[in-house]
Amino acid sequence: xxxxxxxxxxxxxxxxxxxxxxxxxxxxxxxxxxxxxxxxxxxxxxxxxxxxxxxxxxxxxxxxxxxxxxxxxxxxxxxxxxxxxxxxxxxxxxxxxxxxxxxxxxxxxxxxxxxxxxxxxxxxxxxxxxxxxxxxxxxxxxxxxxxxxxxxxxxxxxxxxxxxxxxxxxxxxxxxxxxxxxxxxxxxxxxxxxxxxxxxxxxxxxxxxxxxxxxxxxxxxxxxxxxxxxxxxxxxxxxxxxxxxxxxxxxxxxxxxxxxxxxxxxxxxxxxxxxxxxxxxxxxxxxxxxxxxxxxxxxxxxxxxx
Ligand code: PSU
Ligand code: MN
Numbered sequence: 001x002x003x004x005x006x007x008x009x010x011x012x013x014x015x016x017x018x019x020x021x022x023x024x025x026x027x028x029x030x031x032x033x034x035x036x037x038x039x040x041x042x043x044x045x046x047x048x049x050x051x052x053x054x055x056x057x058x059x060x061x062x063x064x065x066x067x068x069x070x071x072x073x074x075x076x077x078x079x080x081x082x083x084x085x086x087x088x089x090x091x092x093x094x095x096x097x098x099x100x101x102x103x104x105x106x107x108x109x110x111x112x113x114x115x116x117x118x119x120x121x122x123x124x125x126x127x128x129x130x131x132x133x134x135x136x137x138x139x140x141x142x143x144x145x146x147x148x149x150x151x152x153x154x155x156x157x158x159x160x161x162x163x164x165x166x167x168x169x170x171x172x173x174x175x176x177x178x179x180x181x182x183x184x185x186x187x188x189x190x191x192x193x194x195x196x197x198x199x200x201x202x203x204x205x206x207x208x209x210x211x212x213x214x215x216x217x218x219x220x221x222x223x224x225x226x227x228x229x230x231x232x233x234x235x236x237x238x239x240x241x242x243x244x245x246x247x248x249x250x251x252x253x254x255x256x257x258x259x260x261x262x263x264x265x266x267x268x269x270x271x272x273x274x275x276x277x278x279x280x281x282x283x284x285x286x287x288x289x290x291x292x293x294x295x296x297x298x299x300x301x302x303x304x305x306x
Contacts, residue, residue: 008069
């Protein structure tokens, strides 16, 4: 497998020395955020991860190579080029064989991270069971990857563009721990809370590291989700943002947008309708997740030393 991967030299060294490394996805760069905020986000998140004692590794497909860590030029291309493929698990072999430029989703980033030996990954939100599932069968490949691939994913919950209770049911069936960070309810991305209770809670990175260690020792396989609420000061009003999400979903239906285009369409429409407020929130929650992700990676490494 190694023949398809290029690991950035400092990340390669860090992995070799068993130092904490935290992965970042690239669909959020190419399809989730506008330019230039997307580039700034990656730079800032990289800084946050380094400041907290870990190594950041953005993952993408560049001219058919799986890149673990990007050059400035790779990042600029992913952030600006028009025809960057959104690479889900189904697209990975194709994108590599065709030497394409591709942005990896949560699912594919987890797969590539595990391939490179990276155990931690931060993002904004995960994909899940879409609303209207019984008609469309639209369930993100992210959930199946979480079921199978042993990587810890830190996110700010799932937004109400998804069917949240069904997303939680799916994760339960697949045996994926969904742990609220300092919260008892599922965070809803743009807002700190949702009406949905979680069964598991942790209040420190050390606690999370301990849970991850036990899970690995027991060879339980699959991922682990840390649900980290957006900081209070950036949280949007739940009723307000849910109304906008409903409008965006109606527009998607009217314009017959589905499949891989649905999530990017909804994100962009929500940014327009909130006049950038949702974008602000999105950026702050990713920063917040980067900090926690690095702290967990560092705490996990300290456990192994101890
Ligand atoms: N949720 C967000 N922002 C995102 C995504 C999800 O709040 O940018 C991206 C992630 O890359 C995720 C993908 O893996 O969308 C899910 O797409 P789909 O629903 O098509 O599986
Ligand atoms: Mn889908």
